[in-house]
Amino acid sequence: MARAVRELLSAIGADPESDELRATPGRVADSYAEFFAGVGVDPQQFLSDAVPVDGETGELVLMRDIALRSICEHHLLPFRGRAHVAYQPRDRVVGLSALPRVVDALAARPQVQERLGEQIAQAIADGLDAKGVLVVLEASHGCVADRGVRETEAEAVTIAARGSLTDAAARSEVMALIAPGSPRASL
Ligand SMILES: Nc1nc2c(ncn2[C@@H]2O[C@H](COP(=O)(O)OP(=O)(O)OP(=O)(O)O)[C@@H](O)[C@H]2O)c(=O)[nH]1
Numbered sequence: 001m002a003r004a005v006r007e008l009l010s011a012i013g014a015d016p017e018s019d020e021l022r023a024t025p026g027r028v029a030d031s032y033a034e035f036f037a038g039v040g041v042d043p044q045q046f047l048s049d050a051v052p053v054d055g056e057t058g059e060l061v062l063m064r065d066i067a068l069r070s071i072c073e074h075h076l077l078p079f080r081g082r083a084h085v086a087y088q089p090r091d092r093v094v095g096l097s098a099l100p101r102v103v104d105a106l107a108a109r110p111q112v113q114e115r116l117g118e119q120i121a122q123a124i125a126d127g128l129d130a131k132g133v134l135v136v137l138e139a140s141h142g143c144v145a146d147r148g149v150r151e152t153e154a155e156a157v158t159i160a161a162r163g164s165l166t167d168a169a170a171r172s173e174v175m176a177l178i179a180p181g182s183p184r185a186s187l
């Protein structure tokens, strides 16, 4: 990785051996290791431990405002925003922290936003045998903001749904909870 970054620096006409840039290839290699830490990670590992609730699952579980960081596979530029993950349990619920972990594992690989949403929804539908899943991703893309069309404020919003949460009424209930103006808990 560091070797490739040295080549990249040379290609843009910079001197990778200069004092200023000598440590950069190693830093970029470390950053990439972080960005792509999800490659080869099976998200099901986060969904295997059920939390015992003696059948009292409630109707809906929603984790909203999960930090979303990913890298677009077209330009290797970051896209970031928020993920909202809802499911209607059948008889299994998992620890709440499992949901951001699933998002992180699937986001930390070369992605497009639509596929990322679908993969999160499918992982939860499969792993929890959920009645329904709804995944809403909102993100701004470096490749849209900082190059090309240079839309700095535009956000992409994508929805992936499974089962009972493909139903319009059930879905709009979740959407109302996600809406920016809806009341948020605070600690
Ligand atoms: N659908 C989708 N498109 C994306 C995503 N991330 C980046 N893109 C788009 O992928 C497209 C890449 O198109 P190309 O024509 O191959 O690349 P390009 O010539 O650099 O396109 P421009 O960005 O319009 O300059 C662009 O329209 C990007 O905005 C994503 O997550 N989902």
Ligand SMILES: [Zn+2]
Pocket: 072, 073, 074, 075, 076, 077, 141, 143, 144
């Ligand atoms: Zn891109």
